[in-house]
Amino acid sequence: MGKYVLKRLLQMIPALFLVSVAVFSITHLIPGDPAQIIAGPNATDAQLAALRAQFGLDKPLWVQYLIWLQHVLQGDLGKSFINNVPAATLLRYRIPATVELAVASTLVAVLIAFPLGILAALKPGSLADFSCTLFSALSFAIPGFWLAILLILLFSLALGWLPPSGRPVLAEDPVGHLKALVMPALTLGIGIAAKLTRYLRSSMLDVLHQDYICTARAKGLQERIILVRHALPNALIPVVTVLGLQVGDLLSGAIIVESVFAWPGVGRLTIQAVGWRDYSILQANVLFIVLAFMVVNLLTDLTYAWIDPRIRYE
Amino acid sequence: MATSLCNPEVRGLRANLEPTQRVESLTLLAVRALLRHRSGVAGLILTAFLVLVALLAPLLAPYDELEMHPADRFHPPSAAYWFGTDEFGRDIFSRIVMGSRISVSVAFISIAIATAIGVLVGLVAGYAEGWFDALTMRFFDFLLAFPAILLAIVILAIMGPGALNAMLAVAIVNIPAFARLMRANVLAEKGKDYVEAARAIGARPARILFRTILPNTVSTLLVQITVSMASAVLLESALSFLGLGTPLPRASWGTMLSIGRGYLPLAPWYGIFPGLAITFLVMGFYLLGDGLRDALDPRRQKLRR
Numbered sequence: 001m002g003k004y005v006l007k008r009l010l011q012m013i014p015a016l017f018l019v020s021v022a023v024f025s026i027t028h029l030i031p032g033d034p035a036q037i038i039a040g041p042n043a044t045d046a047q048l049a050a051l052r053a054q055f056g057l058d059k060p061l062w063v064q065y066l067i068w069l070q071h072v073l074q075g076d077l078g079k080s081f082i083n084n085v086p087a088a089t090l091l092r093y094r095i096p097a098t099v100e101l102a103v104a105s106t107l108v109a110v111l112i113a114f115p116l117g118i119l120a121a122l123k124p125g126s127l128a129d130f131s132c133t134l135f136s137a138l139s140f141a142i143p144g145f146w147l148a149i150l151l152i153l154l155f156s157l158a159l160g161w162l163p164p165s166g167r168p169v170l171a172e173d174p175v176g177h178l179k180a181l182v183m184p185a186l187t188l189g190i191g192i193a194a195k196l197t198r199y200l201r202s203s204m205l206d207v208l209h210q211d212y213i214c215t216a217r218a219k220g221l222q223e224r225i226i227l228v229r230h231a232l233p234n235a236l237i238p239v240v241t242v243l244g245l246q247v248g249d250l251l252s253g254a255i256i257v258e259s260v261f262a263w264p265g266v267g268r269l270t271i272q273a274v275g276w277r278d279y280s281i282l283q284a285n286v287l288f289i290v291l292a293f294m295v296v297n298l299l300t301d302l303t304y305a306w307i308d309p310r311i312r313y314e
Numbered sequence: 315m316a317t318s319l320c321n322p323e324v325r326g327l328r329a330n331l332e333p334t335q336r337v338e339s340l341t342l343l344a345v346r347a348l349l350r351h352r353s354g355v356a357g358l359i360l361t362a363f364l365v366l367v368a369l370l371a372p373l374l375a376p377y378d379e380l381e382m383h384p385a386d387r388f389h390p391p392s393a394a395y396w397f398g399t400d401e402f403g404r405d406i407f408s409r410i411v412m413g414s415r416i417s418v419s420v421a422f423i424s425i426a427i428a429t430a431i432g433v434l435v436g437l438v439a440g441y442a443e444g445w446f447d448a449l450t451m452r453f454f455d456f457l458l459a460f461p462a463i464l465l466a467i468v469i470l471a472i473m474g475p476g477a478l479n480a481m482l483a484v485a486i487v488n489i490p491a492f493a494r495l496m497r498a499n500v501l502a503e504k505g506k507d508y509v510e511a512a513r514a515i516g517a518r519p520a521r522i523l524f525r526t527i528l529p530n531t532v533s534t535l536l537v538q539i540t541v542s543m544a545s546a547v548l549l550e551s552a553l554s555f556l557g558l559g560t561p562l563p564r565a566s567w568g569t570m571l572s573i574g575r576g577y578l579p580l581a582p583w584y585g586i587f588p589g590l591a592i593t594f595l596v597m598g599f600y601l602l603g604d605g606l607r608d609a610l611d612p613r614r615q616k617l618r619r
Contacts, residue, residue: 022468137353140596141592141594143589143592143593143596144552145552145571145572145575146585146592146593149586150589153578153585157578249461251461251464252462252464255463255464255556260575270467274470274471274556274558275557282468286468289460289461289464290460293461
């Protein structure tokens with residue numbers, strides 16, 4: 001197991017290298033000179049030259065890349081062009097909000113998908129099955145930002161139960177904090193639940209037709225025990241992959257959902273960075289999101305072994 | 315001939331007796347299967363309707379999309395303004411009708427670009443294998459390591475926001491899926507007897523790829539195209555919602571929602587109708603893709619019916 005983890009980590013290196021080159025290139029592919037962007041339109045040539053020297057922009061590209069990489073590896077992700085705050089500091093404040101949203105959304109998704117997917121698989125063609133199909137089609141077709149607007153219309157404007165945006169500090173206003181979490185988590189969670197429900201349904205249907213389920217029935221086991229002890233663990237294996245892959249969707253969704261609800265996470269910071277043309281912040285965000293995506297994929301693979309003892313990583 | 319096709323025995327017999335007619339019959343069979351598929355038909359109608367709206371938009375819109383009625387700002391839906399008006403008193407119904415042109419053209423143009431490039435790269439990579447295959451596939455793996463919207467955002471940060479650039483970004487994001495699908499198709503097909511036969515009679519690689527293998531992979535390609543069209547519409551509207559796509563004052567559904575969100579207490583209809591339009595178009599492509607998947611796969615046809 002330890003060997004396998006090591007191998008996977010080593011395999012991540014070439015991908016990480018490509019990602020780092022791509023992220024580094026962001027500032028250099030942008031039309032215009034970064035020095036010009038920082039100095040503003042009225043800068044003199046001497047000021048520009050000084051800035052280029054200060055940021056090392058006068059050195060060859062590969063040297064610049066190595067210097068940048070060295071800084072990144074030391075945890076220095078550059079500073080915001082706008083307010084000079086280090087990108088690492090900004091990220092440190094934003095990551096907990098995104099992680100909180102991601103965990104809450106996954107919980108929402110599991111709470112919706114598991115009962116719906118299992119019910120649909122137990123009775124194909126039933127009302128539960130139909131609503132499962134309808135639910136997954138609808139939540140695929142409804143864009144997250146529109147669902148967010150609909151929820152705001154209902155829960156904030158019509159009913160007045162939940163705040164339309166923001167994230168009060170947990171320690172100061174725990175109830176307000178949780179209330180503010182509900183709509184972003186619902187929006188993101190429903191989107192994730194769609195795919196999860198479909199996969200759980202088909203995976204469960206597959207398993208229920210296996211011989212060992214037939215055997216379990218034949219030896220007179222209760223249907224409930226067959227479901228919980230025999231069918232579910234086996235049906236869960238492919239679902240865990242899907243859940244793991246959903247982290248990509250979760251992060252994409254967070255970019256939009258955080259923007260709608262003014263949720264101060266990494267996704268909203270990414271959009272703000274694009275809007276402000278604050279490219280060192282954009283670089284730091286992209287690096288973080290892609291890295292998170294890769295790490296979760298690894299964790300997903302490791303979870304298999306935990307759920308399914310037949311899978312052993314050498 | 316039409317009635318006899320429904321009978322599998324007759325179909326098999328015809329397939330043996332009249333090899334030249336078989337291709338046409340299979341297409342016909344697929345169309346018939348699609349027309350029997352309930353959600354497939356719903357998707358077909360929905361898509362056809364919205365494409366028609368986009369084509370005829372200037373004729374259908376009661377007002378000019380930019381025409382302001384300052385006296386009627388935030389007018390609720392009424393006989394004069396079916397979907398109400400916005401912050402400048404512009405007719406939201408007309409803006410949604412005109413906005414359909416943006417979403418529909420993104421679906422068709424972006425995905426046409428992605429299909430053309432992806433299919434070409436996938437065909438060559440799968441057929442040639444070797445370094446070209448390894449290089450392109452590793453590159454696409456790397457692109458797939460980015461969540462789609464993040465990749466589109468980075469592309470737009472580099473190229474600058476705008477309607478055309480958003481369309482290109484949506485196209486680029488969709489290329490890897492087509493390339494990987496085509497590569498897998500070619501790898502599966504190229505060892506088969508009919509490809510061997512084509513090679514044996516001296517067909518050159520280009521002919522084998524485009525005339526022999528490509529037609530046999532059209533069914534999976536069609537499904538991928540419709541599904542990608544659905545996600546292209548979603549992605550473009552998200553980019554516009556984030557202010558990176560179609561600029562104001564043109565009416566894009568995503569942009570309308572992004573502005574409408576700021577006026578929800580005053581004009582809830584502003585936040586509802588553009589989203590409904592997006593959902594209908596995406597649903598149309600999604601259901602059509604679902605129907606095609608079942609119609610083009612004979613095994614699934616029997617399972618579903």
